[in-house]
Amino acid sequence: MSHAQTGAEALIRQLEANNVEYIFGYSGGAAIPIFDAIQTTKTNIKLIQARHEQGAAHMADGYARASGKPGVILVTSGPGAGNIITGLMTAHMDSVPLIAITGQQIRPMLGLDAFQEADVFNLTMPVTKHNYLVTDVQAVPATVDEAFTIATSGRPGPVVIDLPKDVSSATFVAPKTSKARRIACANTPAVKQADAEALVDTLQTAKRPVIIAGHGVLLADAWQELREVSQRFDTPVVTTLLGKGAVDETSPLAYGMLGMHGTAYANNAVLKADAIISVGSRFDDRIIGDGVSFGKDALIVHIDIDRAEHGKMIRLDRAIHANAKDFLAAVLRRPGTAKHSNWRKQLNDYRRRMPLIYNDAAGLTQQHILEAIDSQTNSESIVTTDVGQHQMWAAQFCRVKHPHHWISSGGAGTMGFGLPSALGAQLAQPGKQVISIVGDGGFQMTEYELATAAVHQLPIKLFIMNNHYLGMVRQWQELFYENRLSGVDMEGNPDFVALAASYGIKAMQIDGAKDVESVVAKALRHPGPVVINCEVIKEDNVYPMIPAGRGYDSMLTSAPTTTLEKPVGST
Ligand SMILES: Cc1ncc(C[n+]2csc(CCOP(=O)(O)OP(=O)(O)O)c2C)c(N)n1
Ligand SMILES: [Mg+2]
Secondary structure, eight states: OOOEEEHHHHHHHHHHHTTOOEEEEEOOGGGHHHHHHHHHTTOSOEEEEOSSHHHHHHHHHHHHHHHSSOEEEEEOSTHHHHTTHHHHHHHHHTTOOEEEEEEEOOGGGTTTTOTTOOOHHHHHGGGSSEEEEOOOGGGHHHHHHHHHHHHHSSSOOEEEEEEEHHHHHOEEEOOTTOOOOOOGGGOOOOOOHHHHHHHHHHHHHOSSEEEEEOHHHHHTTOHHHHHHHHHHTTOOEEEOTTTTTSSOTTSTTEEEEOSTTOOHHHHHHHHHOSEEEEESOOOOHHHHSSTTTTTTTSEEEEEESOGGGTTTSSOOSEEEESOHHHHHHHHHTSOOOOOOHHHHHHHHHHHHHSOOOOOGGGSOOHHHHHHHHHHHTTTOSEEEEOSSHHHHHHHHHSOOOSTTOEEOOOSSOOTTOHHHHHHHHHHHOTTSOEEEEEEHHHHHHHGGGHHHHHHTTOOOEEEEEEOSBOHHHHHHHHHHSTTOOOSOBOTTOOOHHHHHHHTTOEEEEEOSGGGHHHHHHHHHHOSSOEEEEEEOOSSOOOOSBOOTTOOGGGOBSSOOSSOOOOOOSOO
16 A cells, blocks of 8 residues: 655655665755655665765766766755756766756745745756756656656766755655656667678778777677677777776777877877777767868768767768667677788887876876876776866876776866765775875865765775866966966965865875885775875976867877967867
């Protein structure tokens, strides 16, 4: 027999039915009934109370990226909901499934500028895949199910459920046979066998094929198929920033990240390729540089679940609307192999001639620390990053072996993402080592979540690459604005070791090149959370670099001797 329950209790039950383990939340007036239902339902779902709603949102995002399951956020109305906008945008840009539940004023007060009333439906519309304002308590269970379906199907993304307090408090009897409404968007497109056939043909006849693996490979759980296709057809793979982990980056067929700060050999592979096969990447401007010259002499095949991405950024020869896993599985069902020995030799020679390099002569480099982390962890840990120079160096020097082991804000480039996403990732993968690489600037945007790390004793290792600058912006000012530094000095940084210690977190410092290996080892050995303040060289630039909006033939592999023209047409 169904019994009477509140809308909030029904919500919690339906989250349980959707296998939710954690709610990342921050309470407030309009959300109290929902927080109360966490108690009254005696649910097994664990509440992780963040210190700021943005922190909660990025934790849920990190959880989702590390687990492959949607992350759940619970916040109050008005300012609470406002504080998750950046988190929603970050997830939306990177196609990460999230369910955000926002408390709302009671229905009779909507539109009256009531206390902490905000039009969350419209505020979140452009940064969500879908959103709901639930006005009928009977609709709560079905809305939750539908939200999960939408968040996880097709091209995943965040979904908001705005729940007025009188709806969450209302009592109702759920119909005994309330079946989840499963909707049309859950349908995935059928693979066209001719497309699979044509790709086999391309992989066999092309002289210089390259696969670009994007986030879609991981979202579709297609990494195993992708690895097999690459091996069977002897085809090099380059990854986007978010595609890292789609292939084992320590394997010979992996050539690292492509694009603005990609490896010289990955970019060269794309520049020289006669066939470019993109799987689950949207040809972001950081990838293509200049959309006209990108792959202009190559056959371009674009496999994407989202039709809207086809032809959006560049011309295509073949657009394939498919789920990456289904499509690559169909490719693998066909007979045939290929060998591209000359092409591989050409790329391997290039890799030998243009390796990633660094030099500690002018001071401790971030790359040295990143290489030590990569080597001491045997490339086995989960790495999350913040945004800036350290992020690009981490993408270059931390080789990712496994899917869901690389967590970084790509499309939105959200500073403040690194620490909270690491906490979410650690909760998702308690048995794995989680490393977070953050800048001194971005760390201070969400550093308050050290409290969450301390409370739950989440054993992340957080390396603050402390160059005392908003380094990436400083780099652009140096290269494109005649080194006129404006608004990039981080004077006033606190003592990060003392700060971490004040949260009860073990803190260490790396002062110079000689400390690197021993401090990294000590940090990795410590069982609990550790913050490592790394006093790195202040002024150093990330190379290779393709200036924004330029073609691959403009790649700089070292410092230019003159000021470059300002980027045009793209930031
Ligand atoms: C929320 C937000 N504000 C501003 C920016 C613009 N931005 C991009 S990189 C960067 C510098 C980051 O500095 P830091 O965190 O110290 O990292 P570093 O580049 O020095 O490694 C800034 C300000 C951003 N990406 N996100
Ligand atoms: Mg910095």
